[in-house]
Amino acid sequence: MPKKHIPVPSDFARPTPGAYQKKSEDPKKKPFKGDSSARKKFDKDKKPTSGRLEAPFRSKPTDPTRGPRPAGAPDRTRPKGATDRERPAYTGERGKPSKERLANPYREQPKATEPTTKTEEKMPLNKYIAHCGICSRRDAIDLIKQGKVKVNDTIEKEPGYKVAEKDIILYEDVKILPQRNLVYYLLNKPKDFITTTDDPEGRKTVMDLFKNVTEARIFPVGRLDRNTTGLLLMTNDGELTQKLSHPKHNTKKVYQVGLDRPLAKADFEAIAKGLMLEDGLAEVDEVAYTNPKDKKEIGIEIHSGRNRIVRRIFEHLKYEVKTLDRVIYAGLTKKNLPRGKFRELEPQEVIFLKHFK
Numbered sequence: 324m325p326k327k328h329i330p331v332p333s334d335f336a337r338p339t340p341g342a343y344q345k346k347s348e349d350p351k352k353k354p355f356k357g358d359s360s361a362r363k364k365f366d367k368d369k370k371p372t373s374g375r376l377e378a379p380f381r382s383k384p385t386d387p388t389r390g391p392r393p394a395g396a397p398d399r400t401r402p403k404g405a406t407d408r409e410r411p412a413y414t415g416e417r418g419k420p421s422k423e424r425l426a427n428p429y430r431e432q433p434k435a436t437e438p439t440t441k442t443e444e445k446m447p448l449n450k451y452i453a454h455c456g457i458c459s460r461r462d463a464i465d466l467i468k469q470g471k472v473k474v475n476d477t478i479e480k481e482p483g484y485k486v487a488e489k490d491i492i493l494y495e496d497v498k499i500l501p502q503r504n505l506v507y508y509l510l511n512k513p514k515d516f517i518t519t520t521d522d523p524e525g526r527k528t529v530m531d532l533f534k535n536v537t538e539a540r541i542f543p544v545g546r547l548d549r550n551t552t553g554l555l556l557m558t559n560d561g562e563l564t565q566k567l568s569h570p571k572h573n574t575k576k577v578y579q580v581g582l583d584r585p586l587a588k589a590d591f592e593a594i595a596k597g598l599m600l601e602d603g604l605a606e607v608d609e610v611a612y613t614n615p616k617d618k619k620e621i622g623i624e625i626h627s628g629r630n631r632i633v634r635r636i637f638e639h640l641k642y643e644v645k646t647l648d649r650v651i652y653a654g655l656t657k658k659n660l661p662r663g664k665f666r667e668l669e670p671q672e673v674i675f676l677k678h679f680k
Contacts, residue, residue: 445485448472448492453561454501456540457494458520460565471495506539507668508557511660518546518555529555532665544568545652548631553578553649554657557665563677567653573626574653575608578633581646585618590640594623598639602629605636624651 446454449463452472457463464482466472472479473493474486486492492499510529512518517528520542529543544556544564558564567574597606609624623633634644650657653676660666668676 445487447482448474448479448484448486449482450561451486451492451501452494452499453565455492455494455499456542456559456561457499458542458564459544459561459568461568463561466494504539505560506537506541506558507560507563507673508533508536508541508665509655509657509660509668510555510557510665511657511662512547512552512555513663514550514552517549518543529557532663533557545628546630547649548634548647551647551649552662553647554652554655555649556652556655567676568628570626570628574628575624575626575651576649576653577622577624577651579613579646579648579650580621580623580633580637580644582619582621582637583643583645586612586621586642590642593640594636598636600635600639605629605632605639607636 448467449460452458452463452466453460458466463472467482468480470478470480471494473496474484475491476493510532512529515527516532517526519528520530522528526549533541539559541557541559542564544558544567547553547555556567566572591610591612594607594610597604599605606627607623607625609622611622612618613620613622623636625632633647637644655668655672655676
């Protein structure tokens with residue numbers, strides 16, 4: 324008994340030999356002759372035709388089952404001799420455009436709708452001054468109230484004045500325009516330099532360290548006392564200055580303090596809890612001894628931007644601050660930055676200051 328062949332998936336995928344061969348080419352297959360009696364019956368029942376095949380499913384117009392055509396109905400019968408597509412006779416020369424095309428060579432295009440005019444965005448005056456690189460928004464308010472800013476040759480003392488595009492803004496009788504090229508410098512401020520752009524008494528300022536460095540009108544972000552050293556950011560970015568200076572952003576600052584005598588444990592705990600000064604509660608984020616063997620060296624972290632806050636904390640407890648150095652500002656450190664030197668911020672540092680602080 325022969326073995327039964329069990330088909331597998333590969334047999335279905337593989338075509339059998341001669342599967343694509345035409346039927347007429349198959350030598351083993353005999354031509355079909357059919358049943359002679361059935362053929363005669365089919366020829367007998369077949370109706371004679373008029374020489375052309377009728378449409379199999381189309382009834383004749385004279386079919387009585389369709390009923391009469393309604394009155395007023397359009398005649399949809401094709402006229403005798405009509406072609407599938409009627410085209411006007413071409414009167415021009417072959418290969419050349421017609422007279423109609425030459426008379427109107429371009430097609431009529433639809434008229435374009437007028438673009439909607441956008442409303443002009445106006446900027447507050449103090450923000451405009453900050454964008455010009457004069458100072459921060461907060462300092463710009465003081466300049467405006469002091470009458471140092473003119474709008475169209477008229478003194479304007481309202482910081483919220485909306486500056487239009489056609490307005491001409493003057494600061495100290497000099498026309499100012501928003502800064503386009505923003506620069507960022509990190510300075511390790513030395514001692515005996517004032518954190519300001521100009522000093523009426525002629526003392527040294529941090530601007531003296533940037534002579535012939537940049538044409539941009541940079542200014543310091545925040546303030547450091549004359550005898551305080553450490554990190555100071557210099558830029559012409561008024562938006563960033565406003566962000567770092569505003570109390571709600573809690574800009575982190577770490578100072579290293581040198582005292583005239585060791586800090587007592589009771590005073591250490593009082594500073595950690597917070598001291599009540601003449602202008603309110605002075606809170607610190609963290610305080611620690613930087614050198615366990617020398618309790619004169621203190622590290623303190625704060626986020627407050629109040630004037631001389633670190634010195635006033637220790638002066639409130641009858642300590643004299645000998646040295647005060649800011650070692651961290653908004654996540655920036657003075658690594659590889661000697662005293663009195665500065666460097667440009669890296670693009671990643673600028674992004675960090677703008678978006679993550």
